[in-house]
Amino acid sequence: MTDQTSLVHARGLTKRYANGFTAVDAVDFDVRSGKAFGFLGPNGAGKTSTMRMIACSSPVTEGELTVIGMDPRTQGRQIKARLGVVPQNDNLDTELTVRENLEMYARYFDIPRAVANKRTDELLEFVQLAERARDQVEPLSGGMKRRLTIARALINEPDLVILDEPTTGLDPQARHLLWERLYQLKRRGATLIITTHYMDEAEQLCDHLVVMDKAKIVAEGSPRQLIDQHATKEVLELRFTDAVRDSLDGRLDGLADRIETLPDRLLLYTADGEGALEQVHQRDIPVESALVRRSSLEDVFLRLTGRSLVE
């Protein structure tokens, strides 16, 4: 049974391409109304393929999928009328001005001209591009183009907004501005689906997350729940000189619940990072540098897949 408040419902959802490659392998998830739902995972994990099936731009190979209570196989047009899509790569109309991009897009949804004009004004304000309304799209910065793409996705007042890696390739300032706008959108009650390979983005924006790896969902929950379940409270990051590192040979045993070895450092998972560091010093192991921090989604991902998110 589909949950009443579930905007997207997937069971055994699978995407296999003509060349036999399975991009999404029998995944189950539910996106609840009014929440920000995140797909976190490295490039090639199947996030975009999942999004494209939800957006009705790529046919479902197998399994069950309903979007806003409808079937993408037969009701693609009706679903699209109620979706807002922000693709991974900008596909703004570079032959039109900023304002024309929104007005023309409104025409594709058959929105009456007067309504389209009004919404265009409001949306340009919302994404802080009102002053650029008459400009061409090409000279805009990456962050501005993203904001315009988001405004365009909102022109039909969608029930569900799909954002595929909304801040990839943007500088930190532009990312924060974009997050702030998305946060405002959330406060207005919009339902968002976001894919990202940035853990900070997932932590900032998402109420609920699924972690994807190699076409499968490997964990699910709120960012806090995932950290609590799959990582310790704190992490002690240690760097050693190569000589010390090669001769460690079990000298760190018993200091942490779990030790992860990365190419440039060791991660000690423990409830008490300072305490563990204290013991390292007591054992006379010469440390090059040490850092105690709270566990993050990056650690969850590392734990679940043995790899980093951004490689």
Add this chain to the structure above:
Amino acid sequence: MTVLASGRVWQRNFLVYKRLWHRSIAFGFLQPVLFLTAMGIGVGALMSNQDLAAFGGVPYIDWLGPGLLSAMSMQTATFESTYPIMNKIMWGRNYEAMLSTPLTTRNLIVGELFWVAFRIGTLASVFLVVLALFGIVRSPLALLAVPVAVLVGTAFSACLVAFTATQRNDVGFSAIFRFVINPLFLFSGTFFPLSNLPDEARWVAWLTPLFHGVELIRGLVLDSLDWAAAPIHLGYLLAMLVTGALIADRTLRRRMAG
């Protein structure tokens, strides 16, 4: 529903065109004037009255003019249906954005064909004015040359969009220009009568699409239409348009779902 939604695709192209329309019309006027002056008056002056029998007894420039109108329709359709469509599929990704709305690939195909029809309709009208200024038009039926030119253009456009949707880069376009469009331009009875060709070659010409457009338009403008052959010419072009559009819808849908 299809017509209205496809109209939006037309509208988008028109919005871009609106800024440049005067330039486009000016080129549309200049090109036939230059061609008719160079080929018609320049080359035509070399022909004696005896030669003119091969052109149905009219001056060479009169015989050439309507043929050029047909060839212009093919060429305009070719340019509109290769690079700009490739851009909307791959480089500018316009179609990806448009297909995130309730528009379907069928709307895109029909809308682009509306657009080509509009472009060729305006250019053919300008061309007809030029033909009239050169004193070539011999019948009010010449007005029908505009819809026939539109038919020629959309028929070519549909087939070329079907082809473009299968291409991953623009290498295939130069092959199409060299081995399809140019031979058609040269051997479809635009510049010389097919009766000059050996019998087998004439038979091949009947199978090619531009020939049918040239015959119809020339017949209408010079008031020399072979009414018995006209339905065959029309039928050929209509079949090409419908088949091309159906295939284009398929290839584009596959491409965009990729």
